[in-house]
Amino acid sequence: MTSNLAGVLRPDEGLRHFTLGRPAAHPDLDLWVDRYWTVRWELPPGASYLSSVLSHPALHLSVESGDGPRHGFPMPATLLHGVVTRRFDILLRGEGRVFGVKFRPGGFAAFTGLDTGGGVDVASYTDRAVLLADVLGGGGGGAIGSPAAADGGVAELQASILAAGEDDERVALMDEFLLARRPSVADPRYQELLAIVAEMLADRSLTSVQSVTDRFNVEPRTLQRLFRRYVGVGPKWVLRRFRLHDAQLMLDAGEVEDLATLATTLGWFDQAHFTRDFRAAVGVPPRVYTAPTPG
Structure with missing residues (x-):
C-alpha cells in the first residue's frame, strides 16, 4: 500500500x-x-x-x-x-x-x-x-x-x-x-522506491530520513536522488507528509485526547513543534481544525 x-x-x-x-x-x-x-x-x-x-x-x-x-x-x-x-x-x-x-x-x-x-x-x-x-x-x-x-x-x-x-x-x-500506453519493461528502480514508500507509510516509527536509510541500507544521497527523480520531492518531505496525514486521520476520527502524546508518537519533539508544522501545512492549529464548524 x-x-x-x-x-x-x-x-x-x-x-x-x-x-x-x-x-x-x-x-x-x-x-x-x-x-x-x-x-x-x-x-x-x-x-x-x-x-x-x-x-x-x-x-x-x-x-x-x-x-x-x-x-x-x-x-x-x-x-x-x-x-x-x-x-x-x-x-x-x-x-x-x-x-x-x-x-x-x-x-x-x-x-x-x-x-x-x-x-x-x-x-x-x-x-x-x-x-x-x-x-x-x-x-x-x-x-x-x-x-x-x-x-x-x-x-x-x-x-x-x-x-x-x-x-x-x-x-x-x-x-x-x-x-494501451503501459510500459513493456519493468523498472527495477521504481519497484525499489515503491517498497520504501510503502514502509514509510505503514510504519509510524519511521520519523526521520536516517531511520529510513538504516532500514533499507541505502545511502542518504542515493535515497534523495531516487525520490527527486521519480517523485518530484525529497524523502524528508514525503515522510513528514505521511505523518501529518496520520495526524489528520486521527483528528478527523476524534481519536486524539492528548496532542502532546500524538506529537511525540508521530515523531515530533514536542507538541509545540507539531502544532507549528500542522499549522504551516493545514493553515490552522490542530485545536482549531477540530473545532465544530457553523452550520
Missing part, C-alpha cells in the same frame, strides 16, 4: 458540498496507478465552497468540466498535476465534475519510461498544473503518448470521458487509454 484516505480536510463538511468517489483502476495498472477518483458538485447560484486538500506525494491526471477557469485553464481541460507541497485549495462554484487518476508515488515517472532513458522529469511539475497534451505530445517526450496523435490522444480521451454518462464508463475509457 502506498497511500491512505487522508488528504481532504474536514471531509464531513466537504461532503455536504460535493460528492466524492474512488473507483478502482484495472488490475493490470496496479503497479503504477493507486486509484481513480471522481468529484461532482452543483452549488446554488452565488454560493461557493473552498475545498482544501493536504496532498499526497503523487501526480494526478484530471479530466475536468464545468464552470471555470480552474488552475488557470478554461474548462473543459485535461491536466497533469504535479506534487503539491502546500495546501491545495480549489474554490467550487456553480457546477462541475472531475474524473482523476491518482498515480502511485513515482508511478507517473515509471509509466513514462524513466528508467529506459525516456520519461518525464516530474520535478518540473511540482506545484504546477499543465495541459496533459503538452506533456504527452511533441513537447513532453514521454513514452505514454500515442505516436498517432500529436497531443498523445488527449483530445479523444477528453471528449469520450465528458460524453460518458456514468463513472463505470469513464473508468473503462481511462483503463483503455492507460493500458
